[in-house]
Amino acid sequence: MLLTTKFLRPASDSRAVQRERLSALLTPGQPKRLNLVIAPAGFGKTTLASQWCARTTGSIAWLSLDEHDNEPRRFWQYVASAFEHAGLTGLDACHQNLANSTDNSLENAITALINALANDDTPWVLVLDDFQFIFANEIQRQFAYFIDYLPAGVTITLVSRTEPALPLARWRVRGWLQEVHPALLAFSENESREFFHNTMGLAISEAQIQAIFQRTEGWVAAMQLTALSGHKTGSPRDQPAPTSQQPTLSLNQQHISDYVLTEVLDKQPPETVSFLLDTACCTRLCASLCDSIRHADDSQEKLEHLLAKNLFLIPLDNHNEWFRYHDLFRDALLQKFAASDALRAQQLRERAITWLLHHGQIQEAIAQIVQKEDWPWLAEVLATHGNKLIHGGFHLPVLDWLNALPEHQITGNAQLQMLRVWGLFFANRLVQLEPLLSHVESLLQPGSETLNHDTESAPGLKSEISLIRSYLARSRSTDKNASDLTRQVLAEIDHTRIPLKSVTYYGLGLDDYGSGNLTGAEKSLKAAVHYGQIERKPSTVLSSGGLLAWIQYNRGDMDLALQTCTEVRQWVDGHYADPTQPRLISCWLSAALTEIHRECNQLQDAAAHLEPLLEHVNKGAEPGQYVIIQHVRGHLAFSEGHYQQAIEFLEDADTVARKRREHIVFEPPASSALLARCYLAIGETARARQILEAEDTRAVTNPLNREQNSISYARLLVAEGNPEPALALVTALIPDTEDNEHIRHKVEALLVCGDALALQNRTEQSQERIARALSLAADSGFMRLLTEESPRLQRLLRANAFLSSGGYWQQSVAEMLANQDDNDSTNSTPTGSEPGAEAMTLAEPLSQREREVLELINAGHANKDIAVHMGVAPATVKAHIRNLYGKLGVGRRTEALARARELGILSL
Known part of the structure; x- marks a missing residue:
């Protein structure tokens, strides 16, 4: 006798x-x-199948299977x-064959x-x-035969925790198979929101929904157990409709653990349970790791078995090497x-x-x-690997780990204290370094306990201190002291155990770049890249190689x-290339x-390379990096003709450069x-003159910057x-650009010279x-700078015979x-003027x-509100207001x- 309740489809809520x-x-x-x-x-899975059946027209058969x-x-x-x-x-023949069959072949009954x-x-639908x-x-085998010969219009739906041993590959090729896997079944964030608010009747906050969604990864059962734990009494249906109150709700780990035990582990063979428990300590798994901790050699087979059984094992690559368990599991x-x-x-x-x-x-x-x-183990690992991590770009995690150590583990340890110094240095927290450096020096004094315990590391630590002090000297614009300290480290470095050559040569590269010696900077930075690769310091390789490319670009x-x-x-x-790391x-x-x-x-490629840097600006980049990013951002906007945007970015860069100079180790x-x-x-032009004659502008020390300003x-004089005077200025400048191989500046100086002569x-x-x-521009590949010159100079360029020589660059x-x-002629309004009544009465028209x-002042907004509305820094708003007052001839x-x-x- 058959149980007819197994033919009943679960009710759909x-x-x-x-x-x-x-x-x-x-x-x-x-x-x-x-x-x-x-x-x-x-x-x-079952809920989905039941919902689908409830919405499907036609004949539907349902069968709930069990272990019998x-x-x-x-x-x-x-x-x-x-x-x-x-x-x-018409199933009489089928039933008769089933009753009379004496073996398990049953082909006649299935036929x-x-x-x-x-x-x-x-049309028929069968859900198993x-x-x-x-x-x-x-x-x-019989079920494969059944699927192979199904008549048109019959669809079978299998709901299972594991993948059946059926010829699925063959059916995929034929287009017979539709698969719905765990990643699809997991709730999306919107579905999670609907589940908590509508299904469970809980008016929890958006932040709680997002937190639970991220923690559960859309695992519906975990969300339901969490929601049920939020109801004090009764069922979800007994709860009132969502109100403005937002109760606190968090994952109920005990309920989830009980569910895992009863619904998953209790139904697995002992060897599977043993493997799951043994490997649960691993946040990521591979066969080698599992073999090592289990003292076995069958882990790859076990992992593939778990994957086939869908036991909450998530592949991390496309060749089944690395996996992880669902976090809650x-x-x-x-x-x-x-x-x-x-x-x-x-x-x-x-x-x-250990593995x-x-x-x-x-x-x-x-x-x-x-x-x-x-x-103690953490202190030992940081002492061994901390430097490599810091120079690999992970200085912030190292600082967090050092802060996790009890104070007595780190206070008297010069090596760990020096790690903290490097972490703070790369985090650009320079003001905290001097007291720490003094403390490390005291630990290295003759007779100190640290020196007695580790005399071999002392020379290296002293060199590190000198190197850090050289960078601090650069931030204070004492370049001579910085260079002397750096060269002292370079002279001593071969006598230490610590790999510092890459960072030292990077410092020398910064010194030469700051002095305008691009040839010397190139040499030092190439050495920094070379030793950075040997020392396995990717952040130093990137920084040195990036500055090297920047110099090569400026040289043409x-x-x-x-x-x-x-x-x-x-x-x-x-x-x-660790995919788990940014x-x-x-x-x-x-x-x-x-x-x-x-x-x-x-320009599109330029914007694509700029894009990842903008994330650093939004998250709060270090001052030196912030200035470079905003400068390049402003230059791109300038090239695109978006002058007001360019002004905002460049004013922001200029403000940060002046206010945070002591936190930047280069100009x-x-x-x-x-x-x-x-x-x-x-x-x-008045505003341009004001900028170029400002005291801060005249105080620059980097020859590249002086040349750019000159x-x-x-250009202003022209x-x-x-x-x-313009001609005298650039004529005197050209020999310097030749001597220093500042090819880009030489091209620009010659262009301005030609403009002045014209x-x-x-x-x-x-x-x-x-x-x-x-x-010169053709030899170097410069193109865009020619279109950034004044309209008169561009006309001179178009008339020059050199452009008619027919080469690819010239064309x-x-x-x-x-x-x-064409763009200039389309816009009949003179550059810099704005249509409107004020153009007739103001010496300088208002910019857009x-x-x-x-308009925002007229609406009653404060400066900070204007900044938010326009999406700019408050300092930029102040600059606009200052210009506005100057043009209108007012003071408030x-x-x-x-x-x-x-x-x-403005209208009255």
């Missing part, structure tokens, strides 16, 4: 989350014959009876069932729930193991940590050491600069690539020069109609200077200049941004509004 995206996958259609819904316990149905005759009796219970007729479905000639109970080889395993055999659990964890350390998985090992609070070796970036990036990605980003490298592609007129690019050019481009000042009607000399500039530049001319600020808000209304800029 109207308040349950409706999963249209998955129901659509299960919809019958040709040539599909089989839906396969596979996931671990608690992923909502793994016998061929009984299985097919239930399948045939499920169809019959749903209304299929009779297929014939009955074909004779019925209507809990198909994981059916694993007998004979049934699997792993937590439940750890809890059970700690309760049943705490000593073995501890031993296995220590074996796992991780020996296989270079240092961060993962340290995380486990911190979790078990083994502070753009192909070489691009090659440097590519080689450095490939080396870092080849040696540090990609190491170098400000110098990405900035150099942005500039190279911008200059080559590949950043001169934003003042480019900022003045932006104001020249919009016709605000060239911009010469724009004001004073070619004679203004004096010295046409032949003007064209000669411009031809020299074009020849490209000529086309770019022609396009620029200044008009926007004026009320006067500005009154004057603007008088001029008709």
Whole structure:
């Protein structure tokens, strides 16, 4: 006798989350014959199938299987009876064959069932729930025969915790199979929100929903157990509708652990349970790691078995090498193991940590050491691996781990204190370094306990102290002291055990770059890249290679600069490509690539290289990096003709560079020069002069920055109609650019020289200077800088015979200049002027941004609100207001509004 209740489909809850995206996958259609819904316990497989059936028209048969149905005759009796219970007729032959069969072949009975479905000639759906109970080889073979010969219009849906041993690959190729796997079944964030609010009637906060969703990874059962723990009494249906109150709700780990025990572990064979518990200490698993901690050699087979059984094992790659358990499942395993055999659990964890350390998985090992609070072991590992981690870009985690150590573990340890110094240095917390350095020096004094215990490390630590002091000297602009300290370290470095050559040569590169000695800087930075690769210090390789490319770009070796970036990036990605860690980003490298592609007129590529740097700006980059990023960002906006945006970015860079100078170990690019050019481009010559004559602008020490400011000042003089002093300025500058191989500046100086000569009607000399500039630009690959010059100079460029020589570079530049001319002629409004009544009465018209600020002042907004509204820094708003007051000739808000209304800029 058969249980007819097994033919009853579970009732569908109207308040349950409706999963249209998955129901659509299960919809019958040709040539599909089989839906396969596979996931671990608690992923909502049965609920999905029930919801889908409730929304599906046609004849539907349902069969809930159990462990007793793994016998061929009984299985097919239930399948045939499920169809019959749903209304299929003509099954007498099938039942007769099932009753009379003396073996397990049952082909005649199955054939009779297929014939009955074909004779019925209507669409049929059969759902077989809990198909994981059916694993007998004979049934699997028979079921494959059944699927192979199904008539058109019949769709079978298997709901299972494990993948059945059926010819799925063959059916995939034929298009017969639709698979719904755990990743699809997991709730999305929107579905999680609907589940808590509508299904469970809980008005929890958005933050709680996101936290639970991330922790459960969309595991429906874990969410339901958590929601049930939030109800004090009664069922979810008894709860009131959501209100404005937002109760506190958190994961109930005990309920989830109990569920894992009863629904998963209790139903697994002992050897599977043993493997799960033994390997639960691993946050990530591979066969080698599992073999090592278990003292076995069958772990790969075990892992593949778990994967096939869908036991909450998640692959981390495409070739089944690395895996992880679902976090909540792993937590439940750890809890059970700690309760049943705490000593073995501890031993296995220590074996796992040891394996991780020996296989270079240092961060993962340290995380486990911190979790078990083994502070002596943590101190030992940090002393051994801390330097490598810091120079690999992980200075912030190292600082966190050092802070986790008890104070007595670190106070008297010079090596750990020096790690803290390096961590703070790379975190740009320079003001905290001097007291720490003094403390480390005291620990290294003759007779101190630290020196007595570790005399070998003392020379290396002293060299590290000198190196840090050299960088601090650079931040204070005492370059001579910085260079002397750096060269002292270089002289002593071969006598130490600590690999410092890469960082030392990087310091020397910064010194030479700061002094304008680009040839010396290149040599030092190449050495820094070389030793950084030997010492396995990716952050130093990236920073040194990025600055090297930046210098090569400025020297006019753009192909070489691009090659440097590519080689450095490939080396870092080849040696540090851990997918679990964020990609190491170098400000110098990405900035150099942005500039190279911008200059080559590949603006989309330039923006793509800039994009990852903007995340650092939004999260709070170190001051030096912040200035470089905003400078490059402003230059790209300038090249695109977005002058107001460029002004905002460059003013922001200039402000940070001035206010945070003591936190920057090099003199950043001169934003003042480019900022003045932006104001020249919009016709605000007075503002450009104000910038270039500012005390801070004149106080720059880097020759590159001085040259940039001088060239911009010469452009200003030409724009004001004073070619004679402009010509004198750039004529005196050109020999310096030649001596120092500052090719980009030489090109710009020659262009401005040609512009000034043209203004004096010295046409032949003007064209000669411009031809020299074009020849240099062609050799170096500079293109975009030519289109950034004044409209008059661009006309001179278009008229120069050099561009008609027919080469690829010449054709490209000529086309770019022609396009620029078309854009200029389309806009009949003179550069820098704004249409409106104020253009007739103001010496300088208001810019678009200044008009926007004026409107917001008129609406009653404070400066900080204006900054938020416009998406700029408060300092930028103040600059706009200052300019606005100057143009209107007022000194306060009320006067500005009154004057603007008088001029008709604002309505009364």
